[in-house]
Amino acid sequence: TGYEGVVRDALVEVMQKGKELWAKTFPVPLRRDLISDYFALDFPLEEALRELAEDEHLASAMARNPGIRLLRQEPWECMASFMLATNKGIPHIEKSIAALCEKLGRKMRAGQRVFSLFPTPETVACTSEEVLRTAKIGYRARFLRAAAEKLAGQKIDLVRYRKTTYAQAKEALMGFDGIGPKVADCICLFSLDHREAFPVDVWIQ
DSSP: OEEEEEETTEEEEEEEETTEEEEEEESSSOOHHHHHHHTTTTSOHHHHHHHHTTSHHHHHHHHHSTTOOOOOOOHHHHHHHHHHTTTOOHHHHHHHHHHHHHHHSOEEEETTEEEEOOOOHHHHHTSOHHHHHTTSOTTHHHHHHHHHHHHHHTTOOGGGGGSSOHHHHHHHHTTSTTOOHHHHHHHHHHHSOOTTOOOOOTTTO
16 A cells, blocks of 8 residues: 655655655655655654553554654645635545646646646735635635735745744734634644644544
């Protein structure tokens, strides 16, 4: 078993073989830096798992679902994806993101295959709400476009919030319309390296 998907500006294939991770990237072959960064291979996972296992509920959950780890996603893609995820199930979220990439993302070729990158803030900012809604994102189109306009207009690089405190990053993210505490925590945790973030939704509550 393995995984194939688009990571930033590359098509990535990965497969676990025992304790080894096999990977291919296209169009540039084997971008080790991309694989290592995206899968956060520098994060002390075993240490974190030992600490989490001190809680009996988390220990039980980890025993049932081994191998789960945090990714280090590109911050804008992470932000946009979680903004699109509110009040939606996972299959619908996946379809919306795929449609957005297909309609607005830059096309790249890997051999005979063509894949679409996630659209940049500049591209989304220049796209009407009506066109964005054709990706089946509904009312979220307004918030997504507003966030893209703010990032592009003010030339905000979200990566800089990896260097701030967790509280500063969360506060900055909640300054965007459509981002509340839970979504801000998701962005902090899954793309900005603030491991103390703990997203709480109705299921966690």
